[in-house]
Amino acid sequence: MAFEPGERSVYCSANPHLLGQVLSRAAGEPLTELIARLFAEPPGIHRYHLPLSPTGAPYLGGGIHWLPRDFLKLGQLYLDGGVWNGWRILSAEFARRAVEPGVLPEEAPGAREPSATGR
Numbered sequence: 001m002a003f004e005p006g007e008r009s010v011y012c013s014a015n016p017h018l019l020g021q022v023l024s025r026a027a028g029e030p031l032t033e034l035i036a037r038l039f040a041e042p043p044g045i046h047r048y049h050l051p052l053s054p055t056g057a058p059y060l061g062g063g064i065h066w067l068p069r070d071f072l073k074l075g076q077l078y079l080d081g082g083v084w085n086g087w088r089i090l091s092a093e094f095a096r097r098a099v100e101p102g103v104l105p106e107e108a109p110g111a112r113e114p115s116a117t118g119r
Contacts, residue, residue: 006102013061017053020060031058043077043084045070 024031032050035058040048049065050058073084078099082090090098 016060016062020058024057031060039089042087042089043070043073045073 020031024034027034029037035050040046045066047067048070050060051063053059077084077089078095080095081092082088082095
């Protein structure tokens, strides 16, 4: 490993994309159905869009499109410790740790380098 766990924040969109395919195979159902059943339906999220990879699989590396009111439901889910209307969606431990301070994005490698536009 290049860094100790928690020392630096490094984003890689291939990881969540790969995880989506692993979850789909482990569950034995298409990822779109798994996401709908476990994530979208419980809090009543009905209008969302997942981009597709070149193979047609949902791409979890970024770019999900939600309505603002549905995105706020995600915040409420964390505020309620991973529970939505009495239904546990996330473990309490995950909900707690996901909002703990960690390595700030500005501390990530390359974060202070100017963009191509100079901003």
